[in-house]
Amino acid sequence: MVSSMETALKKSSASRLGRIEGQVRGVARMIDEDRYCIDVLTQIRAIQAALNKVEQEILREHLNHCVAHAFHSGDDNEKLRMVDEIIDVLEHRGR
Numbered sequence: 001m002v003s004s005m006e007t008a009l010k011k012s013s014a015s016r017l018g019r020i021e022g023q024v025r026g027v028a029r030m031i032d033e034d035r036y037c038i039d040v041l042t043q044i045r046a047i048q049a050a051l052n053k054v055e056q057e058i059l060r061e062h063l064n065h066c067v068a069h070a071f072h073s074g075d076d077n078e079k080l081r082m083v084d085e086i087i088d089v090l091e092h093r094g095r
Helices: 007-032 037-073 076-091
Strands: none
Touching: 007 037, 037 076
16 A cells, blocks of 8 residues: 655645644634634634645545555455545545
């Protein structure tokens, strides 16, 4: 099984996650400061959108490399495992 992520995606994801981390701290401060609820909710939505972007990029990488590798391997069990794995992740998305 192929499991390593490309260096460019690692750097991009780490950078995005760092910004998201800062946004989360900012929202915590907003709550501590009793900021207007809609402003807090707007920032939370921005965080969710940013996390979704990271998720999409990593999923794309997984499909293009790990899943493609499994399908090219000819191993039917590996193909089914990869498909089941993706379905499981997508079914539990947002829970």
